[in-house]
Amino acid sequence: MSAGIDLENVCCDFGTFRAVDNANVSIKPGEFFSFLGPSGCGKTTILRMVSGFIEPTQGAIKIGGKDMRGSRPNQRPTALIFQNLALFPLMPIWENISFGLEVRGVDKATRRKKAEDLLKLVDLPGAADKMVSQLSGGQKQRVAIARALAVEPSVMLLDEPLSALDLKLRQHMRAELRAIQKRTGVTFIYITHDQGEALAMSDRVGVMSQGRIQQIAAPRDIYDNPVNGFVASFVGENNIFEGDISPVADGMASLSGPHGNFRARILPDAQGKALKLYVRPEHTKLSKTAAAENSVEMEVTEVAFEGAFISVHGLASGGKRIQAEVKNDGVTQAPAVGEKVFATFDAARALLLPDANVRG
Amino acid sequence: MEDLIRRYGTGLTAVFCLLVAFWILVLVILPNFAMFEQSFRPYLPVVDIGGPKDVFTMGNYEKILANPVETSWFGIPITIPIHISTFVDTVFFSALVTLMTLILAYPLAYFLAKVANPRSIPTLLLLLFIPMWVSEALRAFAWYIILTFNGPLNALLKALGIIDQGVRWQNGVVTSYDAIVIVLTYCYVLFMLFPIYTAITSLDTNQIEAAEDLGSPWWRTHWRVVIPHAKPGIASGCVMVFMLSAGSLLVPTVVGSTKANWFPQTIYTWFNDALDWNTGAAYSMIFLLVCILFVIVMMRVFKVKLSDIAK
Numbered sequence: 001m002s003a004g005i006d007l008e009n010v011c012c013d014f015g016t017f018r019a020v021d022n023a024n025v026s027i028k029p030g031e032f033f034s035f036l037g038p039s040g041c042g043k044t045t046i047l048r049m050v051s052g053f054i055e056p057t058q059g060a061i062k063i064g065g066k067d068m069r070g071s072r073p074n075q076r077p078t079a080l081i082f083q084n085l086a087l088f089p090l091m092p093i094w095e096n097i098s099f100g101l102e103v104r105g106v107d108k109a110t111r112r113k114k115a116e117d118l119l120k121l122v123d124l125p126g127a128a129d130k131m132v133s134q135l136s137g138g139q140k141q142r143v144a145i146a147r148a149l150a151v152e153p154s155v156m157l158l159d160e161p162l163s164a165l166d167l168k169l170r171q172h173m174r175a176e177l178r179a180i181q182k183r184t185g186v187t188f189i190y191i192t193h194d195q196g197e198a199l200a201m202s203d204r205v206g207v208m209s210q211g212r213i214q215q216i217a218a219p220r221d222i223y224d225n226p227v228n229g230f231v232a233s234f235v236g237e238n239n240i241f242e243g244d245i246s247p248v249a250d251g252m253a254s255l256s257g258p259h260g261n262f263r264a265r266i267l268p269d270a271q272g273k274a275l276k277l278y279v280r281p282e283h284t285k286l287s288k289t290a291a292a293e294n295s296v297e298m299e300v301t302e303v304a305f306e307g308a309f310i311s312v313h314g315l316a317s318g319g320k321r322i323q324a325e326v327k328n329d330g331v332t333q334a335p336a337v338g339e340k341v342f343a344t345f346d347a348a349r350a351l352l353l354p355d356a357n358v359r360g
Numbered sequence: 361m362e363d364l365i366r367r368y369g370t371g372l373t374a375v376f377c378l379l380v381a382f383w384i385l386v387l388v389i390l391p392n393f394a395m396f397e398q399s400f401r402p403y404l405p406v407v408d409i410g411g412p413k414d415v416f417t418m419g420n421y422e423k424i425l426a427n428p429v430e431t432s433w434f435g436i437p438i439t440i441p442i443h444i445s446t447f448v449d450t451v452f453f454s455a456l457v458t459l460m461t462l463i464l465a466y467p468l469a470y471f472l473a474k475v476a477n478p479r480s481i482p483t484l485l486l487l488l489f490i491p492m493w494v495s496e497a498l499r500a501f502a503w504y505i506i507l508t509f510n511g512p513l514n515a516l517l518k519a520l521g522i523i524d525q526g527v528r529w530q531n532g533v534v535t536s537y538d539a540i541v542i543v544l545t546y547c548y549v550l551f552m553l554f555p556i557y558t559a560i561t562s563l564d565t566n567q568i569e570a571a572e573d574l575g576s577p578w579w580r581t582h583w584r585v586v587i588p589h590a591k592p593g594i595a596s597g598c599v600m601v602f603m604l605s606a607g608s609l610l611v612p613t614v615v616g617s618t619k620a621n622w623f624p625q626t627i628y629t630w631f632n633d634a635l636d637w638n639t640g641a642a643y644s645m646i647f648l649l650v651c652i653l654f655v656i657v658m659m660r661v662f663k664v665k666l667s668d669i670a671k
Contacts, residue, residue, distance in 0.1 A: 052573075053573075072571070072572070073573045074572050074573070074574075074576055074577065075575075078573070079574065080569075080570070080573045082570060084566055084567075084568070085569045086570040087568075087570075088567060088584075088585060090588045090589065099571065099574055099576070100575055102580075103575045148574075151574055286471045316660060349419035
């Protein structure tokens, strides 16, 4: 039984500081939804409002269509996985997992059985009688998930639960979390500052900055079609060019600045705003000769071998830093340091974007 | 030891060790051992000390079993040696004081550690501390005045219309030990508060929130999460309050009714009035041993380890 969550014009103030500003989002039942943003952007505040530890200053939070105002965390159909997991160190694992059932008056034998079933689900059989301190980081993670699942929540809330794990384990747990979510069908709301995590796991991502939701879209869309410069920069690298905009037809515009004239896509509602051109390093090609359009000459200053690709950094006129990626496919040659090359990009791959959506 | 020498040098380390050794040996072990040794000798005129009458005997210890009196415990009449009766009352009411301080201190400690605004903590702690700057004797006398027949407590209750006749609090309303229990609770509540406060402060607030998030009502969160975590603090608070209460001489002397005898008063009488230090020492030894035993038994009952208290 999973439920959808609706945030309607939700604001949260701490004194004079507005932590969350007019958040509107509708999360579907069974969806894996991530809030992505730098620390202090208000994503944890949203999570704590949904779980009931903070009441919104304005607006409504609905879970399964029901307004949650005034319900305490112990009355909401949510289960929160804390950043530090907050397992109970003085209880054995099975009591940790079945604590939510103990609260509901379930008898001991049933609780024990349920705890063991859940331990199997999270791939940790036989740990029932261990203590929390005997488990590794990844195992604790699984126990925390099992403990939250035990109460059969309609919504699981996860507050950067993977941030304390090492890279390898983090990647493994990503897949694991995703699989558990698919298996149980519970709505997941996931909080993270790691764009890789958000993009890899989520059905949809809400990117946040300074208390505002900047964009809500599928991971692919967030990356390929960011709505503003903040989103573009937060989910990946960019080469950014400034200049004056003059509109061209068919959703394209041209930008003329100190590094030349460029043509790029423009969104309909971006007309008339201050815009910059954003293009990703992997869409920036290098060639010995200038292309017909969207071409900048640069001097290669650094060539970094990254394995799957080679990252090439260069300086264009006026000290403008440009980054390109050359695929390590055995065919393409990376230029040498000091070489003069042209960085070019496809107009369809470049975007003219405003800065972040902020108040004021 | 090597670490100490490396850090502070040989001279300073030697001073540390000698001071600690002096404290433990000369100020703790020797006096106690002297008492222990004296408790097995009869009370003799000075000329006989070291003479043929000065032999080891259990006579001092046997005195506690003399003088049976008829008394009643909770309405049940019982015949029992008078000093044993005092002894049992002292242990029982000290345990009651411990329970009362625990009931008062735990919610306050939780409030200070987890609920109160951290910025107001220094002020609140100061407010708790200020009364403790006054000597225990003065505080006991202050309570004597509060509880006296024409005192402020009766005046207040009369003014509020709760009672229409003055109550003789010092004679006791429930038992003759009422006044002692009230004043001891007041005097030692902070010894309960601070260990519990320290213990709860070290509890991760997320654990309390996690319990609540899993549906736990407040009382279960306390029972299953906060109290187990605070148990070492509760245990050390209980041991301190119990030992201090049972050993208190001043409070029972100042506020106790004529019918309320506290065992330290009995010991004091042997030492000071009877000048029989040998019997006084024997009584002290019995009292010390039984109180330690009582604490050990209680620790067993509540499954507290000694290492928990040392934390």
